[in-house]
Amino acid sequence: MLRSRGFSLLELLIAAALGVVLIAAVVQLFAGSSRGNAALAGQALLQESARHAVALLSRSARNAGYLGCGGWDGLVNGLNGSWRRIVEFDVSRPVEGFDGQGTNWSPEIGSLPTIGGSALAFAGNRIDPDELRAGSDVVVFRRLEAPGRPLARSLSTLLDPVTGRGDDPVVTLDDGFAFEADDFVVISNCRQSALFRIGTIDTIGRVATLSRPSAGGPFGNRAGRSLSRDDRAFGGGTGPEGAGVGRVVTEIYFVARGAGLNNRDETVWSLWRKTGADRPAELVQGVADLQVLFGVDLTPGDGVDAPNRYLPPGRLGADPVRTVHFVATVSSVDAVTADDRVLRRSFAWTVALRNG
Numbered sequence: 477m478l479r480s481r482g483f484s485l486l487e488l489l490i491a492a493a494l495g496v497v498l499i500a501a502v503v504q505l506f507a508g509s510s511r512g513n514a515a516l517a518g519q520a521l522l523q524e525s526a527r528h529a530v531a532l533l534s535r536s537a538r539n540a541g542y543l544g545c546g547g548w549d550g551l552v553n554g555l556n557g558s559w560r561r562i563v564e565f566d567v568s569r570p571v572e573g574f575d576g577q578g579t580n581w582s583p584e585i586g587s588l589p590t591i592g593g594s595a596l597a598f599a600g601n602r603i604d605p606d607e608l609r610a611g612s613d614v615v616v617f618r619r620l621e622a623p624g625r626p627l628a629r630s631l632s633t634l635l636d637p638v639t640g641r642g643d644d645p646v647v648t649l650d651d652g653f654a655f656e657a658d659d660f661v662v663i664s665n666c667r668q669s670a671l672f673r674i675g676t677i678d679t680i681g682r683v684a685t686l687s688r689p690s691a692g693g694p695f696g697n698r699a700g701r702s703l704s705r706d707d708r709a710f711g712g713g714t715g716p717e718g719a720g721v722g723r724v725v726t727e728i729y730f731v732a733r734g735a736g737l738n739n740r741d742e743t744v745w746s747l748w749r750k751t752g753a754d755r756p757a758e759l760v761q762g763v764a765d766l767q768v769l770f771g772v773d774l775t776p777g778d779g780v781d782a783p784n785r786y787l788p789p790g791r792l793g794a795d796p797v798r799t800v801h802f803v804a805t806v807s808s809v810d811a812v813t814a815d816d817r818v819l820r821r822s823f824a825w826t827v828a829l830r831n832g
Contacts, residue, residue, distance in 0.1 A: 541831035551567065574614040766803070
């Protein structure tokens with residue numbers, strides 16, 4: 477008869493050691509797999525954030541400077557404030573930038589609609605400079621919203637000698653009509669253009685009259701100011717001839733603190749945009765930095781509309797801007813690499829201005 481015997485102490489110790497090694501290997505395998513999955517998810521999120529940032533900035537840059545058929549040469553400011561005091565509607569500058577230098581910017585961002593800045597309109601919707609990412613650039617693009625509304629008839633700009641007022645623009649009324657009282661708009665044709673603020677909108681049949689009453693303050697219409705430098709009509713003797721009205725769109729892009737913290741209790745930086753007089757809106761989380769260079773045409777009279785030097789925003793002069801070069805640094809927000817670092821990558825691209 478065979479006797480049964482148990483394991484010896486040595487055998488038990490060897491089995492336990494092998495079990496510990498096996499469990500450690502399985503745990504390490506799952507940990508590595510989990511970290512690898514997190515890294516892949518982070519890469520995908522990083523790519524997605526970059527794609528959105530590139531698309532938004534590129535679209536605004538390409539459309540900057542669009543003023544209908546008008547252009548800037550005959551541009552009239554019909555408001556009381558100088559162009560610098562009405563920065564949200566300063567269509568005299570299609571693009572503008574502010575070079576982040578540590579905790580300062582060149583030129584100073586006080587000319588932007590910031591808390592404590594010199595821009596006076598819409599105080600509740602200003603940018604908080606304390607929330608901006610130090611060293612990151614700020615870029616501004618301005619244009620008219622397309623499509624605008626064509627004039628229903630020619631507009632005479634001759635002022636009445638008694639009231640000091642000219643005629644109010646009359647535009648066509650259809651399903652695309654979206655003007656509202658207090659909109660800032662530009663009337664333009666292929667010879668001239670002018671900025672003014674809509675007062676009331678009176679509709680009769682298929683046309684709408686956009687009144688432009690005079691008012692005080694930098695954002696009010698200037699009394700006795702013609703919409704033309706030389707009192708030429710918008711349109712001609714046979715009709716409006718391509719003249720129209722479009723809403724001003726100003727888009728300010730900047731990097732600032734995002735909503736909440738990441739899973740390491742660190743600040744999340746995001747790409748933000750302030751459009752016109754609206755509140756700033758968070759667009760893309762994970763954008764940690766934005767750098768901008770302007771491709772400037774230093775010889776605009778040579779018949780070649782191309783940049784021959786790239787300058788930072790602080791050195792931008794009066795020479796026309798033909799392209800904008802962006803470098804956006806994007807992070808994965810939460811995912812980390814094997815050595816516990818946040819995933820981060822810089823994306824560079826250049827956009828040509830269609831209306832430069």
